[in-house]
Amino acid sequence: MRFASLARRVVDAGNCRSYSGHGGQLRTALFFPGHGVQRVGMTAQWLEAFPGTAKPFLEETDEILGCSLSRIIAEGPNSKLDASTNAQPAIMATSVMIMRILESEFSFKTKQEIDVTLGHSLGEYAALISSGHLEYKDALKMVRGRAAIMEECSMKAKEETGDRYGMVALVCVPERLENLVTSIHEFLGYGSDGVKDDSSHVPAIEQVQIANINSSNQIVLSGSLPRIRQLLIQIKEFGGHDPRAVEIKSDSPFHNPIMMPAKDYMRRALAKTNIRFPGDMPCVSNVSGRPFGSKHDLIEKLSGQAVNTVRWWDSIKYLHQEAGVRRWLGVGPGKVGRNLVGKEVGRVQSKTGGVWAITDPKEVETTLQDFLDKAAAG
Template sequence: MPAASLTARCINGTICRPFSTHSTNQALRTALFFPGHGVQRIGMISSWAEAFPRTSKSFIDEMDTTLGFPLSKVISDGPNSELNRTENSQPSIMATSILILRILEQEFGFKTTERVDVTLGHSLGEYSALVAGGYLDFTPALRMVRGRAEVMAQCSRRAHQKSGEMYGMVALICEPDHLQSLISAIREFLGPGSMGSKDDSSNEMSSIQQVLIANINSKNQIVLSGSIERIKTLLVQLRQFGGHDPRAVRLKSDSPFHSPIMAPAAQYMRTKLDTTEITFPAKMPCVSNVSAMPFASKENLKDLLSRQCVETVRWWDSIRYLDQERGVKRWIGIGPGKVGRNLVGKEVGRISSKGGGVWAICDPREVEEIMRALEKSEHEDVDNS
């Protein structure tokens, strides 16, 4: 891998520090993060389009032209049944996130490469993070997200047709000091290739019978993915035999993301990434969902981004890595909703600390205030260094 060049970071014309795009010990101060599936809502681009018509119109035209149909109309008008289809919701969320970033850059003069040190995204949000970090161009990334989502939707339909069961995702919330033992108990009950029962595990369980830990989101929340009935069976066993009674919340998804059912999507990504232009090294590090570490090479990126379809999203580990090992103090969430900000804020606790903060840019009315707070925290950080 070629040595990453050193470049000076500037804040309002003041040189602050050099950075290396792929140094493993360089302190990182500002992270840009993006949301994943489930945050979509009708009209989520409307307020941005009204407030910033010049930037929004050209972007929306680019989005619709790239996909070959008016996705913008689905986002603006719905109905929910259409927007919530995986093949529509995922490109909608990704595109909305990048639209907001473009507005920051073009309307507010936000220089991403000068103000941000590292990017990451939750599940689907990883694609937005790769675009923001300069690894992927928006247009091919949007096509790839749409194609991946179409394959995922097909996987879910085939699993339901084959088994007759309902599939989806269930969040489990527990006390923070119980999380590790809960994860251990789940893995013990699931076993290799198990459907969630200690008694009926087998070495070669069909993918449609498996339940997996899809996300480890925070110090007190994980998400299970797979057959809803088998997840219910697992919860009964955890309560009766495992000594755990987590609160279970069914998520707004009829697809078992990050489970073996999505294996065809992983294969689609492997093929697609082999023909997609990837820039590496890019503008800044991007943290992988699968490894909870920055992508190490172009081949590593292609491998981990494909595996993300069927493996656990290690979001909590990613946040802890940046917080505890890399020194990130400022966290900027960009995209629909504030779920990501809440997860990050719960872990790092820097809502108003000097030189730090956690923000969510999801409403145009809040941008100026957030930009002022960010600039203030940057100057405080420089003064303290």
């Protein structure tokens, strides 16, 4: 085991903490990134720094999938890695690999140091693995199968309409976010709860939806890009809103009724999967912004995530304002997740709290040391 001094600090910090299970106040959250953070070579530095853990883990991943995903991650090209069937399992695998490295190389005790997990969109699967609800092998297969069906859904929608499909982020001042969301729902014909009763039967070209509510000033729309542009014109002319719009690097409209076949696939797959409930700690659902309440609840909400809005901002507000979380540890490629969390809870470190991200092997030791010092302080 490498970095023995840090490993001792991990154990000592864990021994200083007192728990009566995870039913009391939650102090430390572990979070994971979602789709879009993939890049060719994102495992290379981890393989070089920690070959004893990273290499067998990636070999295990390839064996589970029956293909060399590790080579696609290492060599690309970008067009191949960016395909959902590769990008989604690659992101999840990289996130879980880093957790394995923390646990095996640094003796990080996830069950002792972490009180609750969550993941942004795709990141929810890594969160459920880390919380002990799902096994890595099962989750990896489901993510690959789900991604394949999502690709098929996108291709079918394009063939039916001739439109381009994707996602567009909207940024506005925080004071106008609630009104912006309401205006969008009104123009799309949603009820007061933001739900269409029969959205699965609406033609693909009309299926525009708020895919993510990411923060106090950012939401994401998914669906037909021409239809989204038309919607933006309407809310500007008739709703008095003029948010900054940025097209996201994605050729699929995730979290949209177009993805109903992916929801059906996940419900069937989860029904046959060994789900531990309760897990080692709570995991927060993207759909509700609250911890999963039962095995049935997990199956319904995790499968429903494919077609429902990701309520990331609600999740962060719940953990920060209601549950009392003060320490946030992000693990996985890219720093988008850390930025989204930090923007809402504050990036400035306090005596016992803060937001950390482990995305690079060169950062691990110093990041963990600071994190553990704050954990030991309260």
